[in-house]
Amino acid sequence: MNRAEFCFHAELNDFLPRESKKVTLTHQFNNHPSIKDSIESFGIPHPEVETIAVNGKAVDFSYPVQDGDRCDIYPISQSVELSPRVSLRPQPEPRFVLDIHLGKLAGFLRMLGFDTLYRNDYPDEELARVSSTENRILLTRDIGLLKRGIVTQGYWVRSTNPHERLEEVLRRFQLLDAITPFSRCIHCNGLLETVTKNSILERLEPRTRENYEEFRRCNSCDKIYWKGSHYEKMQEFIQGVIRNPVVKHL
Incomplete structure (x- = not known):
């Protein structure tokens, strides 16, 4: 032996x-x-x-x-610097696919502008396949899923607190400088584009039409966004993450 x-x-x-x-x-x-x-x-x-x-x-x-x-x-x-350096995998882009347990984290990552795939019915084999074929980082609470041979980029999310999970992922993949808030649709992950008020006027409720002038539209699901009452809370949340990316769990 x-x-x-x-x-x-x-x-x-x-x-x-x-x-x-x-x-x-x-x-x-x-x-x-x-x-x-x-x-x-x-x-x-x-x-x-x-x-x-x-x-x-x-x-x-x-x-x-x-x-x-x-x-x-x-x-x-x-990670230590050894000579010669041996790379275990290609350097990942900040693109993600998440398992069923991480729906809130998916919304947070999209809010910060990161390309994030999430469905509440992804089977494990599809999560592994998407991660592999699309070169996406697999975020999961399932250790066994990360052990699948085709998965090269992945991370087991430690925290059970949604806000701490976001901070944990941002620190693990060094993403603070890559944040582009409100550039993606929180619901479907599509990119948001600026649209004129006149082009969507018939889709707006009377109070929204009266009080807001700036709008964005998802180029995938066509959802309309504007800086409503929730916008300041979201901004405050994002600024808190940027200013204080502390993960107590690790």
């Missing part, structure tokens, strides 16, 4: 049982399994991993684990 040492750093310990957190673990194995399979045997989904160092040298997921190896596994928050 071969043996290798594994050390999981920072938030990767979230997936380990209490007695296995922040300690060096011994992994017993036959033959030479890939380090990806070995990592997931500990319960850690591979999309959470950013850097792998074996005996001080960077490797990718295909590396066959050898007897006596020392394996250090890092998330993005503690």
